[in-house]
Amino acid sequence: MTDPQDTAIQPGADLATSGPRRVIQLGETRYTLLGTAHVSAESADDVRALIRSGEFDAVAIELCDSRHHSLDNPDALNNQDLFEIFRQGKAGMVAASLALGAFQQRVAEQSGIEPGAEMRAALEESRQAELPLLLIDRDVGVTLKRIYHNVPWWQRFSLFSGLLGSVLSRQDVSAEEIERLKEGDVLESTFSEFAAESETLYTPLISERDRYMVLRLAEEAPPGRYRNVLVVIGAGHLKGMAEEFETPLPEAPTAEREALEETPPPSKLWRALPWLVTVLVLTGFAIGFSRNTELGWQLVGEWFLINGVLSAAATLVALAHPLTVAATFFAAPLTSLNPTIGAGFVAAGVELYLRKPKVRDFSTLRHDVTELKGWWRNRVSRTLLVFMLATLGSAAGTWVAGFRIAGALFGSSP
Template sequence: MSAKESNEPLETIELNNHRKITILGTAHVSQASADKVKELIATQAFDAVAVELCPSRYKAIIEPDQLAKMDLFQVIRQGQAYMVAASLALGAFQQRMAESMGIEPGAEMRTAIRDAQAASLPVILIDREIGVTLKRIYHNFPWWQRFGLFGGLLASIISRETPSTEEIERLKEGDVLESTFSQLAENQQDLYQPLIAERDQYMSARLLQEIAQGQHQHTLAIVGAGHMQGIGNLLRSPDPRSPNEVINELDVVPQRSRWIQYAPWVIVALILTGFFLGFQRGPEIGLAMVIDWVLINGGLSAMGALIALAHPLTIVTAFLAAPLTSLNPMVGAGMVAAAAEIYLRKPKVSDFMRLRHDTVRLSGWWQNRVTRTLLVFLLASFGSAIGTYVAGFRIFDRLSGN
């Protein structure tokens, strides 16, 4: 087998234990890649098939209706709403690209799973969980760049514009995550490390781990073309550490620094101190501060819910909840507003089933009850966060002016 037989890059690496790994570099929106996968598995030259999928992405392929089983309130309560929204947006980007080329997104991975199972070959999942990768990307960026990065991500992915030739060519390199984020952070090492380099390390370690644990003599590894060189280099010159050590290190989700954890409580303490000083100077000043706090914080949170086209009672809930929840960092206005929206407009099974289709269109994010609830959470939370700072400055402005 050589790369000359196909336009799809192909390389076979022989390890020290005389076992072999053939790496096929694919494009995730290429019918030619899917055809090449089918051709290779049909040769019966392999006793295992490894795919660039994590458990959650694999499950999404073999159980396309799994989203219908998602407990939306639990997702929000457990702080996973941002990751779910980002994952849906990434899927929408890939779907939009695939539709522009007239094929099914991820066709080569579906072909690999289906044909490997038909040939009774084990399917090995070698990629890191997408949630861990997104969190490590988020952690790698300075805090002042994070809103711009993910805001730009969501804006570009749900855009109704036809994908440009450059976007399509970049995606043909084979990594949907890289294709998406590279437009928002060109040439940034902060992005490259968790998105590409770490996943190269992770996937090569997973391949070595599986070969060490199993009896696979010749494994076919199907990865995005953008990862092929990095994985190949790491297989030829493995990390001196054991595969388990590499995987465990790369699976760690970075913790927030202590000052970020304490910052909300410090802000609450400053706001309450402002109220105390205001009432000390006179009931009128203190009452004016409370009114400022309620109107600004509640108003901006309600505006966020309004932009998300929330139910009218949800908008009222956001207005009433924000001034109170902003004084308790354990509960957010977005969570309360989202809970009200779920109660008032409970998503139907059909909403979950249509998620992949609806998220491709900008209007679909507002029409689908699931994504609209996520928008309510995100925008009401964002409005309340802005309101906290604006109202806080207003409170101390009253103190300094009186």
Template sequence: MADDNTASATRGPRETVVVGDREYVLLGTAHVSAESAREVRAEIDSGDYQRVAIELCAPRHQTLTGDDQLADLDLFRVLREGKAGMVAASLAIGAYQQRLADQLGIEPGAEMRAAITASQSHELPLDLIDREIGVTLKRVYRQIPWWQRLSMLGGLVGSLLSREKITAEDIEQLKDGDILESTFKEFAAQSSDLHAALIDERDRYMAASLLATDAPAGRTLVVVGAGHLKGLANHLRQGFDNPATVRGELSTVPRGARWLKWIPWAVVAVVLVGFAIGFWRSPALGGQLVLEWVIINGALSALGAAAALAHPLTVVTAFVAAPLTSLNPTVGAGMVTAAAELWLRKPRVGDFAMLRGNVKSVRGWFRNRVSRTLLIFLFSTLGSAAATYIAGFRIVGQLFG
């Protein structure tokens, strides 16, 4: 096995790795750089390659090629399967990348689109080697502690609220990083677990994808964000005993700690026991505890729905449903409020078609019926969750304080 590392002032960073009878030319790009797109196109047009591989997964490839599955998004299914948060996070990341691209007047993922179209015109096989973004976000979520999950959410929100202008020079500096990592730049450097899931694991996954490909001998152009260049090259040089097994392991989502699943049930048990003790001591005290539970749960969940600009009847639904759903952890208040919103204001075809464009701005999230429903689900759920613990502590305080 041999390797070569070359770069020049007029070319993006690159490395060449030879594995047996295959040669991989790793080209580091910036995901929102017009110069990177031109370089990718020129490389493929040179006729020096028999295959092209790109840092995309199937869903992201579909988005770039116009076959966007958002048009067929089943919101009820997304909510029922607990994927609302992941869909919202994916939209926020895409919006951040689009905002960067808009400031320079180019399309996001221009270099990947250039690789797709150029490989098609030269009739070259195209390999999608990156891990699905949904799996990456889930692994990030599972592998970092709860306080870093809050920071992750803050990074997504901050990427939407920020209005800082990005210069062309700043964009080119993304060649030293990764688009996902840059979204969470405020804290990614301080979290080894986050960095591992966002960068290191994907380096291994992409290397395993390349080595697992049943491709004949020849030269492959591998187009990746430059933040992956060194890690990917190192893993290719080291190799794997079984690349397919490595991909499988990195595609699984770790299970959450079992004891965490029992916390909501424990809180419900405490609340119900508190009600029983209250009524045993005095019907007036028991009634007061139940009333406070209803008001606190209903008000905070309704406040969350209202903050997401829900329909007035959806806000009322949140107030009525939250006190009940909080006593049954298998049904969340957000599921009820989102269902009510979908019934009252069903998304139109145009909402799905304009979704990616709308979520580039905060106002757009609230204007589009699809994204607004996701916000209603999340906000009313957070309001109900906070209310459950607040009311629970009040019940314990009044009984034993």
């Protein structure tokens, strides 16, 4: 691939922009990197002006397919099957998306500017100008998973509890948070204070995405395919992407790009752990019955009672329907012994059957989740809470009851 060169001849050079620009020349193709502020009406105006200048024959933006779909179809969740979301194990990702969206909504209400307005402007203007639109960012779900796997396990709780606290807080968004949003997107600004001090977080959140977006450009807009490509990115990615352009890109960038999309599989021990717990619990029952029938039934009773009570109590916290609470109480002790199905799945399924979300719940979902009590008021978000809390309650019940069984068999108290 042709060596890159910075050039002072900029497309639309007569148009002043509020954000920085960097132009990279690769062969016959010129890439204009426009660093935007994600909370800025001026950045949106910059994008509109540059596209309307007629200098560009393609537009690339810092969005992935899923975020593009959400931006282009803000009511997309209305058409999703919630039961399928739970069945496919996507409840956590949907909840995280709603939480980040809540933070974004709070910023919009406080600043009067919708974060990502410049991306929406790029969508609208490229469509009107009939220009190819290239989505070059990595899927947000992949980024979150790579963050999760890259951060040591003992730091994950503080990291994601900090994320949860920041997006659910009802305090005004600080000036510092808004300033961080001007450099990066909602995900980056939420993790920025952690990323600044953690290379393990910075790598998947920032530097990998810099490289990924350049590789996507090498795939979708290689030198010679277009004349001038406008690349709309957050200002925080401008320096990193320009540096990536300075190193020769591979002739076949797809392999490296796919490597950056991989998520490490769970360790064999982690995958085997649920089955190991099942074997240990059933072995405990067998040992109890082998000693005497009364002890065996005592262990079985404690297992059912502890697991059922903690799981049912968790669904009560989520304000689940009384029948959902009852169903969870009876299901949790059984699902805890069957790693193929979880108590959360059963609880959410019953809750969906008893309290089907209405059209209003979908239409007000993004607004409702901007405040803590809204998660309980809206039937969609409440069902997500039922799923997650029932899952946590069952996990807690499994460990507490497991230690009770061990204590009864081996003489140690829990």
